[in-house]
Amino acid sequence: MSESDSQQQIAVVLPDGSELEVDADATVEDCAYEIGPGLGRDTVAGKLDGELVAKEEPVYDGVELEIVTDQSDEYLRVMRHSAAHCLAQAVERHYDDVDLAIGPPTDEGFYYDFDNLDVDEEDLAELEAEMEAIIEEDYDIEREVVSIDEAEERLADEPYKLELLSEFAEEDETVTFYSQGEWEDLCAGPHVDSTGEIGAVKLLEIAGAYWRGDEDNTMQTRIYGTAFEDESDLEDFLERKQEAEKRDHRRIGNEMDLFSIQDVTGPGLPLYHPAGKTVLKELEDFVETLNKEAGYDYVETPHVFKTDLWHQSGHYENYQDDMFIFDVGDDEFGLKPMNCPGHAAIFQDHSWSYRDLPIRYAENGKVYRKEQRGELSGLSRVWAFTIDDGHLFIRPDQIKREVEEIMDMITDVLETFDLEYEMALATRPEKSVGSDEIWERAEDQLESVLEAHGHEYEIEEGDGAFYGPKIDFAFEDAIGRSWDGPTVQLDFNMPERFDLNYVGEDNEEHRPVMIHRALYGSYERFFMMLIEHYEGRFPLWLAPEQVRVLPISDDNLGYAHRVANEFDDFRVEVDGRDSTLERKIRAAHDDRVPYQIIVGDNEEADGTISVRDRFEDQEYDVEIDEFRSHLEAERDEQRTEPDFLQ
Numbered sequence: 217m218s219e220s221d222s223q224q225q226i227a228v229v230l231p232d233g234s235e236l237e238v239d240a241d242a243t244v245e246d247c248a249y250e251i252g253p254g255l256g257r258d259t260v261a262g263k264l265d266g267e268l269v270a271k272e273e274p275v276y277d278g279v280e281l282e283i284v285t286d287q288s289d290e291y292l293r294v295m296r297h298s299a300a301h302c303l304a305q306a307v308e309r310h311y312d313d314v315d316l317a318i319g320p321p322t323d324e325g326f327y328y329d330f331d332n333l334d335v336d337e338e339d340l341a342e343l344e345a346e347m348e349a350i351i352e353e354d355y356d357i358e359r360e361v362v363s364i365d366e367a368e369e370r371l372a373d374e375p376y377k378l379e380l381l382s383e384f385a386e387e388d389e390t391v392t393f394y395s396q397g398e399w400e401d402l403c404a405g406p407h408v409d410s411t412g413e414i415g416a417v418k419l420l421e422i423a424g425a426y427w428r429g430d431e432d433n434t435m436q437t438r439i440y441g442t443a444f445e446d447e448s449d450l451e452d453f454l455e456r457k458q459e460a461e462k463r464d465h466r467r468i469g470n471e472m473d474l475f476s477i478q479d480v481t482g483p484g485l486p487l488y489h490p491a492g493k494t495v496l497k498e499l500e501d502f503v504e505t506l507n508k509e510a511g512y513d514y515v516e517t518p519h520v521f522k523t524d525l526w527h528q529s530g531h532y533e534n535y536q537d538d539m540f541i542f543d544v545g546d547d548e549f550g551l552k553p554m555n556c557p558g559h560a561a562i563f564q565d566h567s568w569s570y571r572d573l574p575i576r577y578a579e580n581g582k583v584y585r586k587e588q589r590g591e592l593s594g595l596s597r598v599w600a601f602t603i604d605d606g607h608l609f610i611r612p613d614q615i616k617r618e619v620e621e622i623m624d625m626i627t628d629v630l631e632t633f634d635l636e637y638e639m640a641l642a643t644r645p646e647k648s649v650g651s652d653e654i655w656e657r658a659e660d661q662l663e664s665v666l667e668a669h670g671h672e673y674e675i676e677e678g679d680g681a682f683y684g685p686k687i688d689f690a691f692e693d694a695i696g697r698s699w700d701g702p703t704v705q706l707d708f709n710m711p712e713r714f715d716l717n718y719v720g721e722d723n724e725e726h727r728p729v730m731i732h733r734a735l736y737g738s739y740e741r742f743f744m745m746l747i748e749h750y751e752g753r754f755p756l757w758l759a760p761e762q763v764r765v766l767p768i769s770d771d772n773l774g775y776a777h778r779v780a781n782e783f784d785d786f787r788v789e790v791d792g793r794d795s796t797l798e799r800k801i802r803a804a805h806d807d808r809v810p811y812q813i814i815v816g817d818n819e820e821a822d823g824t825i826s827v828r829d830r831f832e833d834q835e836y837d838v839e840i841d842e843f844r845s846h847l848e849a850e851r852d853e854q855r856t857e858p859d860f861l862q
């Protein structure tokens with residue numbers, strides 16, 4: 217067969233790294249059939265270089281291809297997108313003159329945004345029933361490729377869709393529509409084959425959302441929902457969601473008077489009240505102890521720098537849209553989005569010998585990042601937050617020892633809060649700075665640290681930053697939610713940009729390696745996670761109020777204060793209100809105080825106390841000294857639960 221009469225072939229890369237030769241015009245589905253007819257039939261969608269696409273999409277030479285079937289992790293996403301379409305179809309069946317905006321799947325479900333739609337929570341049940349009917353009717357979901365002109369005609373009554381279309385028209389000559397029954401939508405897909413494939417659906421809430429997330433645009437109506445393969449998965453999800461709502465840090469933060477975020481002070485700018493700052497202070501002290509033991513020196517840098525610094529560090533180029541930038545006279549300044557350049561500038565201000573290294577700087581550094589207003593939420597997404605930041609400047613031969621030390625500190629933190637964790641090593645990406653030698657040396661050392669650490673880890677090939685490999689931690693909270701945790705990031709780039717040097721044993725100048733590390737990450741996110749993890753019932757060492765003394769009657773008030781004085785090494789309060797004991801107990805319980813000391817005539821006569829914990833266990837005739845030494849031990853050992861009565 218000669219070259220000219222064979223169709224041109226291309227190669228796609230499969231997940232196991234092998235290559236598959238296919239015709240140049242092959243689609244995702246064709247590739248699946250090429251692998252095997254069973255897989256071909258089961259194909260729902262595909263991933264091209266990690267991006268989820270319809271199975272009808274053509275592949276291209278060298279692309280990494282993954283086939284998505286109903287067994288894939290991505291399947292839920294595809295099904296939820298189809299569920300979003302069912303929602304829009306249901307809405308249009310029940311309401312006239314609604315304008316459709318966008319309706320994507322999310323990590324937990326889906327939403328669809330509408331304009332000119334007047335609904336409230338009571339209407340959701342009716343819409344849900346309509347969605348169930350659409351699912352029951354089992355419409356085929358059909359994909360159609362349409363020219364821009366034809367799309368314009370079809371979307372004549374949909375101003376938002378037309379706006380999207382005009383953007384697609386700049387790049388493509390055709391767009392795709394997906395239809396089910398009488399309803400269709402401009403949509404890139406992918407979708408399941410028919411509405412009947414959608415398992416169980418639930419509409420969750422209604423919220424306002426700006427068109428394209430921009431507060432200068434119209435506020436639209438967003439309906440959130442979720443979908444699962446079956447009823448029991450949905451039930452599990454709803455239970456977890458309810459548990460998460462019970463633990464919502466915004467509600468608990470308000471009940472315990474920990475923090476507030478107010479309109480007058482600005483969005484995403486948390487204010488810590490005394491109780492909240494008490495917890496934060498304990499968290500700060502804890503890392504400070506770890507930092508001091510590990511030989512860190514504390515430094516302090518201002519909140520604002522001239523943007524010259526951000527030009528030098530490279531943040532200006534890559535980050536300026538997320539920065540707060542302003543002019544003062546002829547100079548431009550910016551609130552710092554990161555602490556690293558300030559620390560690099562401190563290092564640069566000295567000359568160093570190889571014997572001085574490692575240099576370790578620590579700072580509880582406040583940073584500012586301009587997230588979209590619509591994305592701000594409690595302490596989880598904010599404009600101002602504090603990183604328990606640390607930067608090390610080390611010789612390449614010191615990577616292993618230093619990373620080992622940091623890993624010990626991180627695991628110490630996670631174990632202290634009873635958090636199960638996972639680790640991953642992210643290695644060199646295709647585009648990177650730094651020599652082969654330094655990358656190999658660094659990755660080898662990181663791997664040997666991980667091996668020695670003895671905890672399982674994954675290798676995320678090519679997932680490192682362009683400037684260095686990193687170790688990522690993820691941890692799980694009390695209700696099984698997973699969170700991004702601390703990181704250890706090596707950096708070969710910033711030392712170049714800041715021209716950092718030390719004089720080696722050979723009397724020549726050498727580049728140090730920089731390490732960025734945080735044990736909590738951001739205090740805000742960690743605090744939020746802890747509030748939800750403990751449901752506000754902090755361990756004794758963190759609790760804003762550790763002990764509350766409850767006199768049974770006013771007659772015992774004097775004794776109550778004398779007892780409180782015996783615990784003045786703790787955060788102790790006396791409930792001196794004229795109220796019944798039951799009410800005082802209830803209030804201490806609601807305030808999540810770890811221990812209550814109850815004193816009445818009997819205790820006063822014997823010089824003893826009664827102790828009650830938040831599990832409602834109570835013990836009488838306790839010696840003051842005995843309880844105090846228990847409290848000291850419980851606090852200093854940072855036990856996670858009050859355990860005097862356990």
Ligand SMILES: [Zn+2]
Pocket residue numbers: 297301319401402403404405
């Ligand atoms: Zn869609």
Ligand SMILES: [Zn+2]
Pocket residue numbers: 554555556607732733
């Ligand atoms: Zn840094």
